[in-house]
Amino acid sequence: MKKRYVQVGVGGRSEMYTKAILQTFPKESELVGLCDNNRGRMELRNRLIVGKYKGRPVPMYSDTEFDRMIHAQKPDVVIVTTRDCFHDRYIIRAMELGCDVITEKPMTTDEKKCQRIIDTARRTGCRVRVTFNYRYSPPRTQVKDLLMRGVIGKVLSVDFSWLLNTSHGADYFRRWHREKKNSGGLMVHKATHHFDLVNWWLSASPVEVFAMGARRFYGAGNGMAEKLGLKGHAERCLICRCQKRCKFYLDLKKKVCLENMYSGLKAMYLDCERYDGYFRDRCVFGKTMDIEDTMNLVVRYNTGAFMSYSLNAFTPWEGYQVAFNGTRGRLEHDCVESVYISGDGRVQGETIPNGTKIRLYPHFKPARNIAVAVAKGGHGGGDYPLLADIFSSHPHRDPYMRTADVAGGAMSILTGVAANKSMRTGRPVRIASLVKRLPTVKMTSMKEW
Ligand SMILES: NC(=O)c1ccc[n+]([C@@H]2O[C@H](COP(=O)([O-])OP(=O)(O)OC[C@H]3O[C@@H](n4cnc5c(N)ncnc54)[C@H](O)[C@@H]3O)[C@@H](O)[C@H]2O)c1
Known part of the structure; x- marks a missing residue:
């Protein structure tokens, strides 16, 4: 039997899911409802469904008609791709009405909303999946594989810097993301991907975070x-x-x-x-914004590892450099991504030829480059394997445990939530002080020697 899906939030990101349901996995899935506070975007989506995917128009519901949609359409799964600050509202209500949930990252934007999601999942027994496409990108999975196999032994520290360029990075300062009340700032909205990668790469959970950050490039008043x-x-x-x-x-x-x-x-x-009344093209040097563009933090993990992390949103190229220092050596991984802005029709976050590198430095032996797994398509080639894992009726057994649930979703945002608090207070923040009753995070075992 086909699984019945509804989509909440039909902006830029959501089309990937519409396409997966209608074009890639039509035997397994069916789209039975759309919900958004913007009628125009729902009508546009229906024109896409009819014009491009040759489907039938799907019933549309406003944001105040969510319950009515669930009662009328009886979906199995609710796909949440609204603004980050509204994720909790739909995740929680969907579970209360008996549906499983697939939500885009970040699972939510602060610790109070996170606690309510954790408690509702526990009470209802419904399943929440957070779609961390970055885990599925072939080179990033390859890094997981190397670390899991213990090629550098136990990881003692991580140096991680992520660069957002003056195209895609600047775009966060034009859209709803520029206000923390909508996105949690880049520490939550964007860095949830990066903190999730580290949690998953290391099979570790953050314990304590200290952060500093400011807005120095974008916005008004800095010249x-x-x-x-x-x-x-x-x-x-x-x-x-x-x-x-x-x-x-x-x-x-x-x-x-x-x-x-x-x-x-x-x-x-x-x-x-x-x-x-939403303007997608607000001036990046405008007044009404409160997110940072320059952020630095230190994190301590339950495995004993430390991480120093930086995020800058005004750099000439986009991508990242990460290095793992282990008891048997060092692993470096660099990645340069293509130039795009969300919704402009280009593939989002694609890796560029020869832009991805993995280099292994064993102790007392010569260093060597590792041939990098090929990645095609959105977000480092992670989008398609993620969709196959979600929508296919026969997903592959996954030794890397890339599926993320409530616990993984919570852990990935809590580093950023703690960083926001640390930037506000000037003090280190313990993750355990933010939420209670967190389910155990499912992780792979790691060979350490
Ligand atoms: N995993 C990734 O790589 C990735 C990439 C892009 C976006 N995202 C995530 O996808 C989500 C959507 O981002 P986007 O770029 O599509 O943004 P967007 O602004 O294009 O779309 C958001 C949609 O939500 C709707 N919306 C706003 N308030 C609502 C409400 N109260 N109820 C129902 N609908 C409401 C808007 O009308 C709009 O259609 C975000 O959570 C974002 O973090 C993830």
Whole structure:
């Protein structure tokens, strides 16, 4: 029998799930409802379903009609891809109404919401899956495999820096993400991916976090707009007189190709503004933002490992450098990602040829490069294997345990939540002080010698 799915939040990210249900896994799955506070985007999704995927229009429900949708459509699973700050609302209500949940990262944005999700999952017995596509990216799975096999012994420390460039990185300062009340800031919204990778790579859980961060590049009042000759800029690109000379100008009206007509920036955001007043092109040097663009932290894990981590959102290239220092050597892994912004029709976070490297430095032996597993498609090639794991009726047995549940989802955000608190208070924050009754995180065993 086909599994019945509904989707809540039909913006940029959600199309991947619509496509998986209608095009890639139609024998196993069926889309029976859409829910969003923006009627225009739901109608657009139905045009995509009919025009591109040759399906039938799906019933649409506003955000206040979620319960009505569940009662009428009787889904097995609710897929949550709304703004981060609303994830908890739908995850919890879906479970209370007897549905399993697939949610995009971050599972939620703060410790109170996280606690309510943990408690509801425990009470209802429903299943929550957090879709950490980064775990499924072939080179990142390869790093897990090497660490699991103990090639550098027990990992004692990690150096991790993630770079967000002036294209994709800047985009967080245009959209709803720029306010912490919506996204939890980049420590939660973005770094949940990175902290999840470390938890999973090391089979470890964070214990204590100390962080410092600020906004130094984007926003008003730091002189950057003036230095770049953008004095007198407007609060959004559409009406800005600096359009021609601004490297951060985003053209929402840009003509789109046929392929992109159901999901380009114009169709998805500009044409839908009249329903919710949301502007997708706010000025990156505007006033109403409170997230950081420069963040540094130290984390202690329950395995005894330490991590130093940095996230900068204004760099010339995008990707990351991570190094693991172990009792038998050091493993370095670098990755350069392609240039894109969410919703512009390009593949998101694709790795570029020769941009991914893995190098092993055993103690007392020569270093060597490791041939990197090939990755194609969105988010380091992680999107498709993730979808196969979710929607296929016969998912492969996974020695790397890449499926993430409530506990994994919680652990990945709690480092960022603790970092936010540490940046506010100037003190280290213990993870155990944030939530209680956390279920055990399922992890692979690690060979240490
Ligand atoms: N795993 C990844 O690599 C990845 C990539 C991009 C986005 N995401 C996640 O996907 C989610 C959506 O991001 P996006 O880029 O599609 O954003 P978006 O702004 O394009 O879409 C969000 C959608 O949610 C709707 N919405 C807002 N408030 C709502 C409410 N109260 N009830 C119902 N719907 C509401 C909006 O109208 C919009 O259609 C976010 O949680 C984001 O973190 C994950």
